[in-house]
Amino acid sequence: MIFCEQLQKRYGKKVILANVSFQIGEPKIIGLIGRNGVGKSTLLKILAGHLKPSNGKVEVVGKRAFQNLTVAANTILIEDAMTFPTVLTLKEILHIAPRFYAKFALDLAFELLEFSGISHKNHHHQLSKGQKAAFDLIYGIASRSAVTLLDEPMNGMDETIRDDMYRVILKDFLAHPRILIISSHYLNEMEHLIEDILLLHEGQVELFAPVDEVQNLAVRLVGQKDNIEPYLANYEVLLTRENGPIFEAIVRNNDLPLPPQVRMQNLSVSDVCKVLTTSKGGSVDDIYRSSESGA
């Protein structure tokens, strides 16, 4: 249902997406992950048909995405910048939604709004940041669009409402499967929800794989440097760190045996993604070390 081949997106001369290719053929929940500014929102806008690719092929529900009516009718993009006519109350916004989204679940939207403690008499522009985010997400889920794109939907929500909204997403997806792509920096919170991770890095797809596969990609070796170093040649080393006598190496997983003095620890999915997208330019600790030494 989504086919993206050698997608390139430039803003002026700046290349944001250099060569992005992936396919999604069946309903599932996908986490779109990547560092700030990597191009997640840009990719979602292209999939929704709001932005034109600079190059490459992007098809959604079998049609070229950009400004296509079929794509527009089957896709919804929920993003920070959502605005609704200021004269309308939330009730009025919801009542006209089925005109745009044929499968819009009106009763569900009202129930979720009430559950979230948001009065339908409010106007969208008068809502708090968290309330706006909750309303927008409710609107997106209730639309039941075949392709539902959520760009950092939890931003501004407190932890309790975030927990509730993750449950809403999952329950509604299970009852009405669709392609749901959620971009988020809260990967730890989302990992129980998503099936696959689409990780963007340096303008490309770094990986597109099931969550458990991503988690097993890398492990942490911990011990004394002298005990670990001789074994590092057996691994692809992604990151090393020294903390006093403790030496840590994050390496690509393999089944080779290790001596008892070296401990192997699993990483969280979020940590694996962070390591895979960490620049080779060192860490914040290096900046403080050099400023403390006066360098």
Ligand SMILES: Nc1ncnc2c1ncn2[C@@H]1O[C@H](COP(=O)(O)OP(=O)(O)OP(=O)(O)O)[C@@H](O)[C@H]1O
């Ligand atoms: N309309 C625009 N004109 C010029 N540059 C833009 C425009 N929109 C986005 N960019 C640039 O494109 C890059 C990618 O932006 P985008 O918002 O897609 O990233 P993102 O991965 O969603 O970031 P974040 O995680 O911080 O939300 C950034 O460097 C941004 O400054």
